[in-house]
Each structure stands twice: as structure tokens, then as C-alpha cells.
Amino acid sequence: MTPGEPSRWLRGGERVLASTRVLELRSVRYRHPEGGPERDFVVAHAPDWVNVVAVTPGGLLVLVRQFRFGSGGLSLEIPGGVIEAGEDPVAAGLRELAEETGYRGGSARLLGSVHPNPAIMDNRCHFVLVEGAAPAGPVKWDDDEEIEVLTAPVADVLAWARSGAITHSLTVAALMFFEGARRV
């Protein structure tokens, strides 16, 4: 432990509070490393997610708009979804892009990864950049998915992410990473 660094608590046992299709809510016991208290913390366990920044050869970014059952409204986002067990994040990104929008990519690579919420969630969200994206087949939506596919110039989408016109925090964060990659 570096001087001044906060303590890293030690993880103990856990019990499941509720198990659902999208996440499992757990109570996890942690112990302070310096013989301190033991406490239970709520952790939402979920598989890793992937979000895809897909750019066409003409410099347009591929967006999706759909009804979201958490917020109860329409949301403008980049494509994305749940990574399957054992699936590579880049492969998952290309799969989600194709399923949700019908677009397929030229090249694809990992832009970076975040914790959607390190305070209460244990998973990560990976951001994948797909360049040379073009319409290449029918969409393949999940049950209950009904998705509007749009494209817009990169500069416009970045401005929407900075101004609050895009409100999904993971889409905003992905576009911050994308902006970083463009400056290198």
C-alpha cells in the first residue's frame, strides 16, 4: 500500500438477493485490511457490455434510437449490448452492430474500457471502434427490440455528446474515448 492510498478492502462471501435476466443483485461481505470492521455491500453483477463507435467511409457515425425500459423514454445511443460468455469484445461489438443496424465493418479495434459504475456494479463496458462501416444485410433484433437506425456527421454527434442531446452516459463516455483516439 502506497502511503496516503485508500485501503483496499478484502472480499469475503456473498449471497444472492435477486437473480434476473440482466443482472444478479448480491450482498458481498468486505473486511477492512487493517483488522477493521466487516460490512456488507450491495453489488450488481452483470456480464461485460460492449458499445460500438461505427464510422462510415463518408465520415458518418452510426446511431440507434430506441425505447428504454429503465428511463421509460426514447434514447439516442451508439449500438451495443451484452458480451456473450467467452466472446471477444471486438467480435461482440461487430456482432451487435450487425444485429442492431445491419452495418458491418471494415476494420475494428478496442478503443478502451470503463466501469459503468464501480461503486455498485462489477462489470466493465468495452468500447469498440469500427471503421469503414457500411449497410450489409438485414437487422436481427432481439424480442422487444425496435430500433431506428440513423447516421450523422462525426462532428455533430460529438457536439450532441457534449451538449446533453445524448443522455446515455456510456455513449457519452465512448465518444470521449473516440475523440481521444482521433487526436493521437
Added chain:
Amino acid sequence: MTPGEPSRWLRGGERVLASTRVLELRSVRYRHPEGGPERDFVVAHAPDWVNVVAVTPGGLLVLVRQFRFGSGGLSLEIPGGVIEAGEDPVAAGLRELAEETGYRGGSARLLGSVHPNPAIMDNRCHFVLVEGAAPAGPVKWDDDEEIEVLTAPVADVLAWARSGAITHSLTVAALMFFEGARRV
């Protein structure tokens, strides 16, 4: 409904799957507006949150580093927390900033708001900009909080948010909004 726009489902009843200190997991019934199916969706209900971009008169940004029980590791973030019932987001931001870091602000205003996860959460996270922030008193941590307070030049923090050195998605998104406000 605009032509081509995805359907807005109608919210029906709900039942609580698990109730905890930080969120309540619910199963919410939704009905497709065109006489379609009724389905149950998992929604995590939580109070709104606030995250604070606090800048000193010398152009340094105030950061916190703490152990996070979701990710099980240390995380570099901007200050933030839960907005109390009836509390104004800007007031909540100033309160969280003072409690976590001991810094108080000159002026404060709302930068914008996001949905942390509109797919499965119903709350919002508000981003507050505090300018003229300066150390002004003792911290007041919650139980189990142990926070390292740091400052760094704005340009460095923005670069960390673009490069993956900061992994909390809400901090990254807040810095994207902050960057937008600086360009106006």
C-alpha cells in the same frame, strides 16, 4: 408518434424484487402501444446522483481516489454522491464536494444531466460545475469512506478521461460535458 419512430411502451404495474440501501430492483410491466404483448422488464430504481467538476482558481481539477466495492479496486473519479430527497442538484453537488474533499466553491451551476443506464436504471446523474473551488474545511466522510483528494491540471484530467486512465463512466461523461461548456 413520428413515422419511423420506435414505439413508446406504456408502463403498467410493478413489483419489488429486492430492496437495498442503494437501489431497489423492480420488475415493471410494460405494454406495447399497438395492442401488442405485455412483458416484464427489470428496472433498478435509485435516487438521482450528482457528480462535480470542481476547478480551482489556478486551473486545477479536484479528484478523489477511493476503493469501490463494485469493481473491487481503487478508482480515480470526480467527487459525487446521492442527491437527497427534495435537494437541488447544484446544492447537492456543493455538499458532496465539501463532504468528500473539504473544498468549497465560488460559483456553481448545472452542466447537464445523463441517464447512467437508461436500459435498466430509472435515475439520472446531474453534472455540476464549481469554479473558484478552494480548500475550506474538514472533510465529512460517510461510514466506510476513505478518500484520497488530489488535484491535477484540467488538460491532464481531460487526457486521462480520453485515454482510459479514468475508468468510471460517469466521470468520463461529466468531463465530456465540461469540455463542451469550455468551448462555448
